[in-house]
Amino acid sequence: MSDSSPNIIEVRNLAKTYDVLPVLKPLDLDIPRGQFVALLGPNGSGKTTLLRLIAGLIKPTAGTIRIGGWQIPQETEAIRAQIGMVSHKPLLYDNLTARENLRFFARLYHLPPQDIPPRIDLLLKRVGLFKRAETLVRTFSRGMLQRLSIARALLHDPHVLLFDEPHTGLDRDAMTILDNLLLEAHQEGHTIIMTTHHLESAAQLAERAVIIYRGSIACDTPTSPDLPRTYANVTGGIV
């Protein structure tokens, strides 16, 4: 990794077209190390596509993404080890316990075997699931699944954390726990990109809001309590 730039993520001319339908028009985006960015926009605006491109889950039609000195699409494999992703789907196995799920993913991320048990204990405690470690994931509530997902994404201590609408389907309490976990991760120095429809959380947690509208960056601004109004102005919606 030869990286002198202060930006951990540099997106250049990135575009994605499904068949002939342009979902993301060529865009540039720089994200400094340790920043918490909220990606906002209505459904179908292209924000999830952008997140999945950064995660290396889909290939760009044009343009590049540099993450910590490595480049997508040429060096996607090196980038995977630096990224953790939480989606609104849990990405966990129902018939395994919480600990077994984490142990499986720890092996996929090639953690040293002796480090795996303490790391799992630590993360389970952090997300408040230590007592449920031996419980089957199928019995978990939505909020617990979300927390375990976060533990999974943190396993390999990635530089960049991606959250795809983590607030979806959570009740008040679960949302508060989630927001605290996000804040904690940010304070630890992880760079975070989160898509969400939950503007209050975005305004509270993130330092910067990027609003995507019809496949382009419509607004890039530091967050303020005014965010809902800005959002409405940009997308032409109602507050």
Add this chain to the structure above:
Amino acid sequence: MNTPFLQVMLAVIAKDFRAELRSRELIGTMLMFAVLSILVFSFALELDRIARQEAVSGVLWVTLVFASILGLNRSMSMERENASIEALLLAPVSRAALFAGKFIGNFVFTLIIGLFLLPLMTVLYNMPLVSGWMFVVMAGGIFGFASTGTLLAAMTVQTRAREALLPIALLPVALPLLLSAVKASTAIISDAAFDTWATWLQIIIVVDIVYTVVALLGFGFVVEE
């Protein structure tokens, strides 16, 4: 940079076995289906001694193919249920290693069914089905089903028709294997000399190799967007 191939493969196999030991969804349904199928066949065909000798390997292999389709569908929809396949794709692992893990899991599960059927059919049909060569042919045939089946199940699980499309896509492609396996098994049961049916075993091996290579190369394209 990637996690070593072997480690990923073993992790996936261990994960599938652990989940299976806990739920017994896969082996349970496959086994129940296989036993029912054999009973239904013996009623439907009203087999006498000579007809049995001709038909028994057909019954065995048709049962195995459909049982393996059941297992393949289950194994792939398990990855789709919570979109957990995405978590596999996020990890720094080669797609071929993920394929190898899923494939070997499916291979072993179907082989277990096959090994259970041999003594069962020996008793029910009064045929000498348990032999070393039979085991070789069985492992060879199932190997090919499992490799193409894992590839095709990864495709069909993403289609609108889902589970329904796997047999339609798999059966024609599996025909060279199925036909060779049936012929070889019939020869083994009737105690024919090895030379007379060696060609069939050769075809099974060649097809196994070709299919597995295509599946290893193709799997990445199928799971990635």
Add this chain to the structure above:
Amino acid sequence: MTAVKDFPLSAEKTKDGGGRTRLLYGFTGITLALVVLCLGMALFYAGQDITQGDVQRIFYTHISSFFGAFIAFSATVVGGIQYLRTRHPKWDSLALAGVEVGTVLAFINLATGAIWARPIWNTWWTWDPRLTSAAVMFLTYVAYLMLRNGIDSPERRRVFASIYGVLAIATVIFTLIIIRIRPDTIHPAVIGSSPSTGAEGGFEMSSSMVTTLLFTLLTWSFFLTPALIWWRIRLENTLERVNKMKQIYLER
């Protein structure tokens, strides 16, 4: 009409599109003439078979349609591999055209076989290994079309179809070689000597018959099949162009 000109498929296509169309028309004309000549040769030039009589004449079409299908399905393999490498939709059009043309030719092969078998074997159809594997080959490509139909996303459809197209060639090769490895087939091997002692309906060929067979084989393989594939690709391009225009129109 101006709207159509607003959305050309690509710049180069319009530039020499006219030239290509003329080439296709010429090629089609030659192909038609050759196919008519083939039929004429089969009916009037080739000598009559001593035992089978005029029924044997269907063999020229029967064998040629199989080789045409083989060429078409090979085009599918090439198209599939090239699509996976380059991701250019034109290769997938080639693969799809290969499957559709090949499936029709495979059906002609099965139908002519059944018509021949009725007087010679005294049955339309029999569960002979060769016949079974030819039928399964036909069904494999029907399954290919079903698989395509079941996928909504155009990109996934192309990727899946490419892989299935490569895999499916195994049944074609199996059908080709099964006659050499199955001693119990009753299907005669026309080219080369039949290893099967049980083959029923084989025949010795005179030189006029050999000439006719070779001529028909080459025509079907290298003129008729490519011409049909070419037309099918053009149709696909037109469809794509219409879709693109629709989408651009809707975007406005």
